[in-house]
Amino acid sequence: MPNAILDPTGRAGAAKSPGPGLTLAARRPQLSGLRVGLMDNTKHNAALLLAELGKLLAAEHGATVTVEATKANFAAPAPADLMERYREACDVVITGVGDCGSCSASAVADGIGFEQAGLPAAVICSDAFVVTADAMAELRGAPGYHYVRTAHPVAVLTTDQVRERAKELLPEVVAAITEHGAP
Numbered sequence: 362m363p364n365a366i367l368d369p370t371g372r373a374g375a376a377k378s379p380g381p382g383l384t385l386a387a388r389r390p391q392l393s394g395l396r397v398g399l400m401d402n403t404k405h406n407a408a409l410l411l412a413e414l415g416k417l418l419a420a421e422h423g424a425t426v427t428v429e430a431t432k433a434n435f436a437a438p439a440p441a442d443l444m445e446r447y448r449e450a451c452d453v454v455i456t457g458v459g460d461c462g463s464c465s466a467s468a469v470a471d472g473i474g475f476e477q478a479g480l481p482a483a484v485i486c487s488d489a490f491v492v493t494a495d496a497m498a499e500l501r502g503a504p505g506y507h508y509v510r511t512a513h514p515v516a517v518l519t520t521d522q523v524r525e526r527a528k529e530l531l532p533e534v535v536a537a538i539t540e541h542g543a544p
Contacts, residue, residue, distance in 0.1 A: 383503035457485030
């Protein structure tokens with residue numbers, strides 16, 4: 362089957378043909394007073410990177426982190442009950458870190474799921490896996506879905522390097538979930 366895209370999450374039967382594209386959730390004018398959800402994918406340093414971003418969003422933008430959770434399987438999209446928990450408790454979500462092929466694809470699937478649930482999402486993937494992340498976006502009917510790219514790898518960074526990386530990523534994360542930076 363030439364040019365076929367395989368769904369690395371094992372849900373090929375659930376995939377639909379790409380439609381006219383994903384309508385993004387309404388972006389927020391600012392982050393002050395908003396409830397931010399952080400969902401890591403079990404990859405090494407993902408929780409630390411997201412926690413550092415949460416601290417920066419609170420300190421510099423007046424946001425409040427309301428949910429910090431880890432999904433059980435980095436290679437599969439978040440289960441419906443976890444997505445619902447975020448939908449009820451958050452205004453925006455930051456997820457990732459896609460630091461391998463299957464987790465990058467899965468992180469993009471999660472971001473698209475959050476967008477479909479009405480939550481602006483910033484998805485973070487390492488730049489080594491844009492092919493799988495882009496393939497998942499297309500598979501989920503959202504070709505060109507924007508996600509935040511970071512240098513690969515994230516897993517081997519020291520705590521101080523992760524903190525520095527969070528500072529570097531903050532402007533793009535903010536742009537991804539506010540109307541000032543919406544694509």
